[in-house]
Amino acid sequence: VVALVQTASGKTIQQGVSISELLPDDPTKQIGTLAGEVGTRSAFEKVVKKPSDISSRSPLQDFYGIITPSDLHFERHHAGVPAIDPAKHELLIHGLVDKPLVFTVEDLKRFPSVSRIAFLECSGNFRSGKETMSPQDICGLTSQSEWTGVKLSTLFREAGVKSNATWFLAEGSDAAVMTRSIPVKKGWDDAIVAYAQNGEALRPEQGYPVRLFLPGWEGNTSVKWLRRIELSDQPFMTREETSKYTEPIKGAEPVRRSDGPGKYRQFSFDIDARSIITFPAYPKTVEKGWIEIRGIAWSGRGKVARVEVSTDAGKSWQLATLQEPILDKAHTAFRYVWNWNGVETEILSRVTDETGYLQPTLNQLFAARGDTISYHFNPITAWRIKSDGSVLFKPEP
Amino acid sequence: VVALVQTASGKTIQQGVSISELLPDDPTKQIGTLAGEVGTRSAFEKVVKKPSDISSRSPLQDFYGIITPSDLHFERHHAGVPAIDPAKHELLIHGLVDKPLVFTVEDLKRFPSVSRIAFLECSGNFRSGKETMSPQDICGLTSQSEWTGVKLSTLFREAGVKSNATWFLAEGSDAAVMTRSIPVKKGWDDAIVAYAQNGEALRPEQGYPVRLFLPGWEGNTSVKWLRRIELSDQPFMTREETSKYTEPIKGAEPVRRSDGPGKYRQFSFDIDARSIITFPAYPKTVEKGWIEIRGIAWSGRGKVARVEVSTDAGKSWQLATLQEPILDKAHTAFRYVWNWNGVETEILSRVTDETGYLQPTLNQLFAARGDTISYHFNPITAWRIKSDGSVLFKPEP
């Protein structure tokens, strides 16, 4: 029985039966499960992503530290997760290069490798609208892994990228044949052709067997199931970078205003800095007394410089403690120990990144971009702590 | 079919059938699996631990970067993995304290938290004897996670540890009721009562719901399934710190030598620095030409200062590149790009840690401790690259 409830099939079989009932009353009196080939997750842990057909959101409120368990990394895809045999998968690099080349996955692993812990966030990562939203609901389209792969610059050198190449197309091997145009500079800077995540091969949902990984850039550009890179002297203006993943800037709505200031921003690669308090947060509750306010903060433009927390609805701000390591373009954990007197209040966090960018309020974003919540929306989010200890999201008015 | 082969049950059902046969010839022509609650591992990835009943070894040669996937973290236990209902689990702290206290798991999570990425290694982590051993076989009893929990010092303050307390007993809730005596100083320094690992709750094999984590110390001291901490003015001399986890120092064997220099070392907490090349390594093979030699290095006494690689059987040494972040008491990835001319040779790595400790040769260890391979054995290990590209471990003569 003990062995059973710790396995995946055991979980299924026992559905509806209280797991607790099956356990020995005293675990010190009964030999446990012997060592195995693959570890398990406790049957008492019910942490899951919230899926729609096209995406699933990471349960930020249930996480600890900065690494996202690979099977709880958010998903976003435009035609499902393809099933790919790594022995058959190849990456073609061509276009403005001296020597077009084809790499097998094994070829890619032979090159010098690089690893970095960095976040990946969908630029559509903000939702609002009702009080009963958790961090997962509000901005669960961000996750963090240690990514390992070959630097794209290494492949650029191998193929001999020509000096007139200014953009490249990255194309996926999914049924959307996902494509994005990327400035060549990013390829020389820090782009990775990744084949591993958190110590093991990429998960299928994250691009197995090979994906592009562009640190700090909107998630969609880190094309998964990467099959082709074409060097070009201009962007390709794919559907994803025109009809999708573009956002209004001040006064743009309604669309098709023939004159006036309405514009849409394109190629908004950098992820603006964001922070969110993940505890206390809906649906958890708190008690009067000492509370460690916890959250994560990150920026696509570098390191987190500072996180501030307010426990009085934004009237005053205190510096939060940042948990080392504070890495470049990485989720950084913050915390602030607070003695709650039991009176209703609002708690908020705001991050400042290395460039001096301070996470804006929702109204500042509306003022700068018009009143549509669209891509790259990173407002300060507030949690109302009610006197009964319940915690509610405070959506914009 | 596509969805099926990506699930655990699918893997089981398809056993014996070539997964590749079930896949679409062109993944771009068929919608993939929709987003889900919990991600999957590709059915093409067969990475597993090597288990005996009492331990299982991490497949170091299959890992990338520095994070060990939680379900591939090595296991070592003395009476199996207990199944524990976290709602019923409590931690008692008593003995030389002002106020003996009992904490539920929820209580522990309310305290200020701390996270750190650090290795955990069994002090029995070295085996030798034949050429056909992989890194997993030789030293797979080490793994690395991001651990999150409450500092033990916080609990010490909460209970009011008395000034005459010099040791504490940590006791597990497994069927071995595992116990170790730990100097109180380690509790004040950096001990963590951990409840999370790599972003989620501890895995059952790693101590769910609560374990002690002592950064840099031999794994057995990081008592899992922690149920009790007793403060004392002397060590308890449990079986694990007397009959087990003690090792001969020079001239000790045979035991019961009534006089002479034979002694056994007790309370050997610190993990001596070690490195191992994980690629190329048995059972992989290589081709003539450029090879990235990869490995991990770590020390229980601080950061890795330097790793050197030799490609000429130890005649000369070159500095390897260390992958950031280089963290305190943490596996650190190193690499060295080498152009192999196809002639048989031996490759080796050796680490120097912050204290200036240089990883010894096996003969240096034998000279210092007598000729028994025992706990805390961290010799430089060599791989023979044969001219046909096969790679063999070179065990001691």
Place this chain on the structure above:
Amino acid sequence: PIAKVDTLPTHFGFGRPATAAEIARLDIDVRPDGKGLPAGEGQVLTGKQIFAAKCAACHGTGGVDGPNGSLVTTTNPGRKRPEKTIGNYWPYATTVFDYIRRAMPFSQPGSLTNDEVYHLTAYLLQANGIIDEKTVINAQTLPRVVMPAQKLFVPDDRKGGSEIK
């Protein structure tokens, strides 16, 4: 002796040269200047028929109000904001060809012939009031179609620092 001896070469020699044939098989993208457009051509009326058969179930009759979104611009006073469609939000006509060929119909991606894609492109441009019924769409004409939305798009000029943009 301890020294860093090997340095990274420019070429490792891994991978194999790509043949023209295998590049051609994968190189399906189309740029705004028309690079990548295949031979063939499309007629509005043929496109209309194909659309009714293969697309309307998801994108609505005439490309309006389907379960997977409108492709054709309409003025609907009931909506707070007009739906974003090819007519009012797509800056380049070549993207219509590229996207349909690679990704549509959603349930049978990659199943259309180049001519079918040309026909559908012609039809969708006409339905959005961008070309007339008689315009033939091919590798020469498509890149010359100027889209109403093109002037609406500006490149990102955020640079970090204190400004909110």
Place this chain on the structure above:
Amino acid sequence: PIAKVDTLPTHFGFGRPATAAEIARLDIDVRPDGKGLPAGEGQVLTGKQIFAAKCAACHGTGGVDGPNGSLVTTTNPGRKRPEKTIGNYWPYATTVFDYIRRAMPFSQPGSLTNDEVYHLTAYLLQANGIIDEKTVINAQTLPRVVMPAQKLFVPDDRKGGSEIK
């Protein structure tokens, strides 16, 4: 205003006071000075019988050469090194009581009464030639038993740096 306001308190007030009864229930350890030893006592001959019934299957007749290792020292010229046992490798006699009570028999841990553990401890000490058949083992006598291996153990003196120890 931006300032670090709250500082960590010494006491957070989480957890509940432990009662003497619940401490007693869990506090099963035994120290070298005998702290933790319960009431009761053990005889060598009774221990020998219990051992034959509950332990010998795993540890061998007389505690020698069982599938889970010997507990009793023998001189076996066939082995390169003598097996480590209670007689030659255990520095404290209290550990025998503590360990058997908490962890043995392996398949029924925690099933022995305190008296049974005293009997087994007495037997194993006698079988290893440390006490004679008549010595009664209890909370007073056990801590006074001096183990042959005690003088062999030294604390760790490694300190990092260049020395290999």
